[in-house]
Amino acid sequence: MFFRNYFLLPLLLVLSMAGGATAQILTPTKLSVALSQPTAKVGEEVELIVNARIDDKWHLYATDFDPDLGPTVFTFSFTKSPAYELVGKPKSISSKKKYDDVFKGDITYFEKTGQMRQRIRLLQPGALTVQANVEYQTCTDIDGRCIPGEETLSFGPLPVTGAAIAATPATPAAATTAATTTAAATTPAAGEAAAAEAPVTSADTAVVVTDAAATPATSDTATAAASASAVAAAATPAANAAIPADSGLLSLAIVAFLSGLSGLLTPCVFPLIPMTVSIFTKGSANRRQGILKALFYGFSIIFIYVVLGLLTTVLLGADGLNLISTHWLPNLIFFAVFVVFGLSFLGLFEITLPNGMVNKIDEQADKGGWAGVFFMALTLVVVSFSCTGPIVGTILAMAAHGGGIQPVVGMFGFSLAFALPFMLFALFPAWLKSLPSSGGWLNTVKVVLGFVELMLALKFLSMADLAYHWNLLPRDLYLVLWITLSGLLGLYLLGRFKLSHDSDLSHLSVGRLLMAVLAFGFMTYLVPGLFGAPLPLLAGYLPPQSRNDFSIASGGTAAATSATPLNAACEAPRYEDFLELPHGLRGYFDLAQAQRCAKALNKPLFIDFTGHACVNCRKMEASVWSDPRVLQRLRDDFVVVALYVDDKAELPQSEWYTSTYDNKQKTTLGKKNADLQLSGFNVNAQPFYVLLDPTAPADLAHTLAAPVAYEPSAEAFVKFLDAGLARYRQQNP
Structure with a gap:
């Protein structure tokens, strides 16, 4: 690509x-309408269907994302009519979903074709024609153009039979929604989405219906998106696909895999590799059994972490994952958690699970057999939590912002790297001799991860800051903090200062020197950003x-x-x-x-x-x-x-x-x-x-x-x- x-x-x-100078009117999206049935009776619900044909290389934004992110949500405005009432919100059928680094949140969109549906409840007999004004936006990633659209759509006529009935009384939230006029995008919307599925009655003016997240919406809520300078990422997976396959998932899997490798190089895990493998190779009846148990041990580790990712997806659901990516509270919680993780890695304190839990799991591991091997894997996961917990939390937080199956993909990538050495060393035990001995270098890896955690924490604070215009973390302050952290990391790697758990550094290894070069190089790259340089390589991470x-x-x-x-x-x-x-x-x-x-x-x-x-x-x-x-x-x-x-x-x-x-x-x-x-x-x-x-x-x-x-x-x-x-x-x- x-x-x-x-x-x-x-x-x-x-x-x-x-x-x-001679550009013409572009219409990359063509709309057509339909009804879900040709005739209906009073009291029945009918769906108004809008079909969209979208030119190649263009995408149409859908109905169901936060309108304050920046792109124009596909919006319906229905005029008053006693003949029907709206039921629920408009639905985007099979829209795609991705986390957009430019707008700092989840967006949904269509490519090539799209469909939106709005249910109505019929209240009076006769030939019903429903008029709706729609607003939308179509963009292309080829050259960044965006085309706003506005049309008046006519659904019907629909023959309706039966006796007239009264409209469903609207709940307070629904009434508030119904009273929103076409241009009223400046009133607070928090709390109204909870009743969005309730029937919405017609108002004296136009009724605006969207399927966006309920967040405070003021007239200045688009400021953050207005000054974004990064190029939007390529289209990512369909929100309802069983296994979205795209570069976004691949990137996450690669990052998770590398994170798993870094987790192996921590003091809690690295010394366990030769010890655990030796148990399987020496404590088994034969080499074949030892290899099988080691492989089962590795697959058990993968299973445990994938279940953790699956639970994250199931428990949070699509709405929960969207809340994580757009609401201020989850982002502030992640910021605090990452700061705690980072300080823990730097040696301020140690995060451990309760001893009682660890001991009970360890007792199950001592029983032997295949169940014992599984509990050995579970024991490793629990015992190594003080070192791997922050890394796993980072991967889950990143994956949760992507939504869908991404937490599962993230945990699979992490656990695959985490389990791989145990399986490989069981297959090739002679490789154990080539492993470096444990020592102070393991704590160095932990400290490096601590600095990375602190830098990543700022991204979550920035998301909340941009979305709600607190102005706590402007771009310059963000860059100053990153420059300071990367500079301190470089000085640490050169041995200019020590932390509490560090060993004495008698000489500087080549590997440590190269890591210091990377840290100072990264710091040098950031400095021009203080003076207006766009820093395109980091556009998705910077305000x-x-x-x-x-x-x-x-x-x-x-x-x-x-x-x-x-x-x-x-x-x-x-x-x-x-x-x-x-x-x-x-x-x-x-x-x-x-x-x-x-x-x-x-x-x-x-x-x-x-x-x-x-x-x-x-x-x-x-x-x-x-x-x-x-x-x-x-x-x-x-x-x-x-x-x-x-x-x-x-x-x-x-x-x-x-x-x-x-x-x-x-x-x-x-x-x-x-x-x-x-x-x-x-x-x-x-x-x-x-x-x-x-x-x-x-x-x-x-x-x-x-x-x-x-x-x-x-x-x-x-x-x-x-x-x-x-x-x-x-x-x-």
């Missing part, structure tokens, strides 16, 4: 540059880029990163409490405000049509806008306005309007901006950059230069900016 995309890249770049507390001026001296304050003649930007521009730029998020400021400053407008879920927008900001030549021009020569086409913030009712483009009412900031892009420039893909005279209408006929879409060349982007600036100055001497 990598090499195929690599060779396609030049062609894509040429097409994007050539088509920037998104926004403000920087560090910068380096061109002359090598420190300088403040904040942009020059807006001129006194300009207004304070609307929406700046939850939207911001990258690289310390100051600007606007409302076109009218930006036009007034640009007129006052006699500068042209730089319009950035962008989106919270637009991966290519983040790539442009990280690799092109960060170029000093581009950044200087945007800061000094233009008034920048970022128009988010997918933002759910509700406009004041006085600003609602009916679009001349599609005759639909626009009630949110995102809909207003998307309508401007469609009606003015006949384009619906982002990113899309326009240079405009602030006194001219916002349309294609009045641009200062041909608009640009995705343009990864900073040189070409500079030429685009300079061309527009030159024409503006020519028109406004």
Whole structure:
């Protein structure tokens, strides 16, 4: 896949540059409707079916994930009708699910085809036609474009017979849901999902129905996704597949396997390998029996850990796994647990299971036979818990964020590596002589794992911090802590300091030196991130880029990163409490405000049509806008306005309007901006950059230069900016 995309890249770049100014309306998703039955009786439930055909290489976001993550959830808005009531939430049929590192949560989506269903209960006889307005978003991983969609669907007519009945009384939570209007995405939703399966009655206005997780939703909840700078991962497994087979599972299995190998090199486990194998080879009637028991011992270890992963999946279920990945409480618990594990590995204290439990299991192991071998394996798992527990907890936490069968896959990968030496050394006992002797190096492995645990703990704190906008762990502080931990690890490996359980270090081994090189190399790689470098290799682990507390001026001296304050003649930007521009730029998020400021400053407008879920927008900001030549021009020569086409913030009712483009009412900031892009420039893909005279209408006929879409060349982007600036100055001497 990598090499195929690599060779396609030049062609894509040429097409994007050539088509920037003449891009047409893209419709990668085509919707059709159906009913679950041709006729019905009053009191029956009928399903409204929406089928989607999706162009190749594109994916359509489904109904059932947290709407605050960033991508647009497929949403139904039904108008009031006494003839039916909604039953439950819309369902996505056979949608795929993955944990998205960009948006820090689980998303669901369709590829090629998709289907959503909404149940209704019939209340009156007659020919029923149900009208629903739907909003959705389709994206592609090929070049990062995202296309918002909005349609009015008509289901029916459906012949309904029988006598009229009353609507089911709504529960308080359901009534609250029913009273939510199309644009009301800014009210707290916590607690309402508990009653989502209750029948939902029609409201005086449109009824919004989604299947998203219940999390506090305010108008600024999309900020974290807005500044994400990593490229979304490739599509991952179907949520309802029995055994999802994809690169995500393979990556998890590899990480788990390597973690299992690291667990073998801890003081609790490594000394047990030769001792345990010798029991099987010397205490058996013959070599064949010893080998069979050793193999059974290894398979028992695998079985025990896989059962642990299976229990995690079954007990938590899909909702529980989704809660772990999106809710603040599980993430804070994981953060605390990982810190405890890390401090334990560093030697502050030791985590052990109760002695009574260990002794009882050990008694069963002493009984011999095949059952005794199994309990020997269980004894190993329990006794080694103080060293392997943190590693197992790490794997389960990572796997739980992926959902589905991932905990089982993670435990299988870990246990396979953990059991493999016992089986191999039983088959080839002569290899035991090649094992290094136990010693202080085992504690070194444990300490290294402790530093890794502390670094991973920050990721969970960051997830909660980003989702709820606490601003406890901004990117710069996150990087400072990682740099400090990796630097301390390097110094430890070089023997510059010792911890409580360390042996004296008479000399530095080559292996230890190489590990120190890796630690310091990692630290060095992180440092440029403090000054705005995107660090793409770690994009999935770091908070998104926004403000920087560090910068380096061109002359090598420190300088403040904040942009020059807006001129006194300009207004304070609307929406700046939850939207911001990258690289310390100051600007606007409302076109009218930006036009007034640009007129006052006699500068042209730089319009950035962008989106919270637009991966290519983040790539442009990280690799092109960060170029000093581009950044200087945007800061000094233009008034920048970022128009988010997918933002759910509700406009004041006085600003609602009916679009001349599609005759639909626009009630949110995102809909207003998307309508401007469609009606003015006949384009619906982002990113899309326009240079405009602030006194001219916002349309294609009045641009200062041909608009640009995705343009990864900073040189070409500079030429685009300079061309527009030159024409503006020519028109406004």
